[in-house]
Amino acid sequence: MARRYRYPFNGKRFIGNKNSMEVHDLDNETKNCQIDEIKDEHVVTFIPDTLEEAHKQGFDNGAYCIGNSRR
Ligand SMILES: [Zn+2]
Numbered sequence: 001m002a003r004r005y006r007y008p009f010n011g012k013r014f015i016g017n018k019n020s021m022e023v024h025d026l027d028n029e030t031k032n033c034q035i036d037e038i039k040d041e042h043v044v045t046f047i048p049d050t051l052e053e054a055h056k057q058g059f060d061n062g063a064y065c066i067g068n069s070r071r
Contacts, residue, residue, distance in 0.1 A: 001029040008043045014051060016044040016059045023054035024062040032064040 003026045005011045015035065016023045019042040024033050046053040051066070061069050 001031065001033075001035070002026060004035075008040050008045065010045060012045040012049045014046050014049055014054050016046065016054055016057070018042045018044055021059055022062045023051065023059035023066070025051070025065045028065045030064040033062055 003009065003011050003013065009015060009026075013025060013027050014023055015026055015038075017038050019038070023046075024035060026035070029035060044057075046057065051061075061067060063069055
């Protein structure tokens with residue numbers, strides 16, 4: 001489990017799930033993240049590829065790879 005280089009992941013570290021509005025850190029991915037269950041159309045990436053940018057866009061931390069959910 002690690003970064004994915006295919007579209008729509010494009011090798012990014014932080015991946016948002018538009019459906020759950022959670023962000024995942026693929027460099028710290030766990031099987032509980034269930035990244036492969038996220039539909040491609042729900043995957044979003046960030047520019048810049050940072051947790052701060054994900055927070056700015058309203059995403060909450062994934063409980064397993066990041067923790068400290070803000071909800
Ligand atoms: Zn995660």
